[in-house]
Amino acid sequence: MASLIEELIGVLEEELEIYDQLVPVAREKTQVIVKNDIPALQEITAREQGAVDRITALEVKRNRIMKDIKTVLGTGEKELKLSDLIGLLKDDQKEKKTLSELHDKLKKTINVLVEINNRNKVLIQQSLELIEFNLNFLQSTRMSPGSNTYTKNASQYDEKSFGTGMFDAKQ
Numbered sequence: 001m002a003s004l005i006e007e008l009i010g011v012l013e014e015e016l017e018i019y020d021q022l023v024p025v026a027r028e029k030t031q032v033i034v035k036n037d038i039p040a041l042q043e044i045t046a047r048e049q050g051a052v053d054r055i056t057a058l059e060v061k062r063n064r065i066m067k068d069i070k071t072v073l074g075t076g077e078k079e080l081k082l083s084d085l086i087g088l089l090k091d092d093q094k095e096k097k098t099l100s101e102l103h104d105k106l107k108k109t110i111n112v113l114v115e116i117n118n119r120n121k122v123l124i125q126q127s128l129e130l131i132e133f134n135l136n137f138l139q140s141t142r143m144s145p146g147s148n149t150y151t152k153n154a155s156q157y158d159e160k161s162f163g164t165g166m167f168d169a170k171q
Contacts, residue, residue: 004072005095008065012102015058018051019109026116033123
């Protein structure tokens, strides 16, 4: 059982390290979104995807370890959560303190990431709304009625305007 707990601590420490690395990346992403720097945003997204892939692999490993611990403990619960495991350990165990600290740090770091990512999501939504507004505005000005062209007799007529499409198909 002790080796399983040690292995779990190792996995949680690796996860915490990755999450800690993601916090400055998420903050940088906020600045890149504000600056509307698409190439930098793509580079940051690629870095984030690499971190997510590593976290996913660690989560699979963590779930396997937790399943093994559950088997050793013989608990009939559906799922053994980290907080449940901490509660099951004896108070004088060093592992209990380490797991509790890791749990708190992970929770705090993930909450910071969620807050930053929610802010980034709002910024991206606002940017998309502005783009949509501009596109609608451009379309409405291109489709304005009449051309204010007059004939010899001073009566207005609608001249068919060519090339009223939004995009140039030749490009």
